[in-house]
Amino acid sequence: MAAGSRPAAIRQNLSRPPRRTGFRQDKSRMSLAHEHPAMGPRKARPAGRVSYQTKMRLVPFAYVAPAMALFALLMLYPMVAVLRYSLQDRAITKKNAAFVGLDNYQTIFSDPVFWQAVGNTLYFTVVSVVFHLLIGLGFALMLNSDRVNPTLRSVLRVLYILPWLFTAVIIAIIWRLLLDPEGVINGVLMSLHIVDFKVEWFSSPNTALHALTFVNIWAGYPLYMVSLLAGLQGISRDLYEAAGIDGANAWQKFRYVTIPQLTPIMLSIAMLDFIWTMQVFALVWMTTGGGPIYATEVLSTYTYKQAFSQYQFSLASASAVCILILSLGVTYFYIKHQKAR
């Protein structure tokens, strides 16, 4: 796919005007393009046989059927199942688990750890998204500057994306090494006299959540950078020239041309990022495991522990449904935003 056509396929899909909606309007085209030429569209058929047009009407569904079957089995059914588990007592572990209404929700809502996980998740997510955006935008603007040599720019772009390639487990391990009390970060900070003792970044309750969030910021900004860089390159030069003629200085050009032009991209990426960051599991699991003493417990680790350490699948399902509702809530705004674009 050409580099220029980058801005998300999702956006292309949604923002395309709903041309040829409804089957009826489409018939003329359908009969031209999709019917066998030997059969005229209005040709009478023997009664009792499925008409050719009915068959043709089913063709598009046949093409999407395998994908949809998989989604039904592995997306819709599990969502119904998890909802059902969340209303049962000791689901999965007990046959014919009894229906208990909202008891499981009451149990987790009265669990202080759950609320700490909610708070940690929100902090982790909001701070990550804000810094992802700032760093991504900063890098994109610097790379896009015409004061930078094009070769240098393309080399740096490749290098700046690198953190995004690494899987969460590897990111976790790299940063456990760097942030080890004996590690290089403490070494550098101590020799610069910024800290005067060996900070236990991941094992002190005061620093663990911040350290974790920092690592996630490091791992996640490239998506913004790449998208915003594509967005910047898509802004017409004419806009800047027009602003220049109106006497705008560099800041005003940035404030009144660049930012408004990038806002739709920033909003969609930020919403997707918000949803995905809220669901982060592997990074937390591999750095702190939610500890020390729940200091970095997030909703996904809380749910996982309920399910696979405590075998409280009903409570875990209730908490999983909460994450699902939060995610779908943001998704609703995301889709609305995409459609509006």
Next chain:
Amino acid sequence: MAKRSPGRKVLPTILIHLGLAVGLVFACFPIVWMFFTSLKSNTEIFTLPPQLLPKELTFSAYAAIFNDPTNLRFFLNSYLVAGAVAVLTVLIALPAAYSFSRFSFRFKNTLNVFIISTQTVPPITLLIPYFGMVVMFGIFDTYFALILTYMVFTLPYAILLLTGYLNTLPRELDEAVLVDGGTNWSALWRVIVPLSVPGIVATAVYTFLLAWNEFLFALTLTKSMSMRTVPIGIELLMGQHAFKWNEMMAMSVLGSLPLLVLYLLAQRYFLAGMTAGAIKA
């Protein structure tokens, strides 16, 4: 931008390059550190003041990884699962994308919104019922459990990316086949697929990346050492010998290598995938 007087131009240029240099250290230092740590002997890991380059270059960590057949099995499993997921995803996503791109039909818009929404469903929410289902189907601790569940997360993205790509190919191509008496099915495989190689490569490469990096399902839906994938292998290494940092870094380097190579060879395909609603697992 027009040329300005040199006096106005130098300072911002210096500042920008300074910013770029800081950014480079921020982005790459951890990766460089990982790489050189994998070449150190384990006694050299934590030295004060910290040393980036090993005093004595050694490949013993890599040798240790390669000499353990369990580790090799992790790699084999990861290649198998990620490869199968990439191939199957493309095969199932292609007809669906073709349908979205070429036909208009009832519920098309609804299905499109559905597919986009599926990208945001939390894996942890699906994991609990998957656990029950996988046990019920008798595929717990098999490749099949991973391949099947990974596809739920790769398919939406693949359909979106491929639909976007197919939309760039003119409809006249299909119509030529239809006029010659062919069907849409033959148009798809004989004409559209050969022309969609870049889109297919982008989809496959990115799908491979998602499957290669997945952790949560691999952790929960497999159990025996012979079914574990590379990310779990690294986790196990962490648990087994918490202090063999050089081996963990060597394993991490090896575990990132396929993606790095793919990225450097097919950079623009990666970027296409990344921004196509980049689902990162």
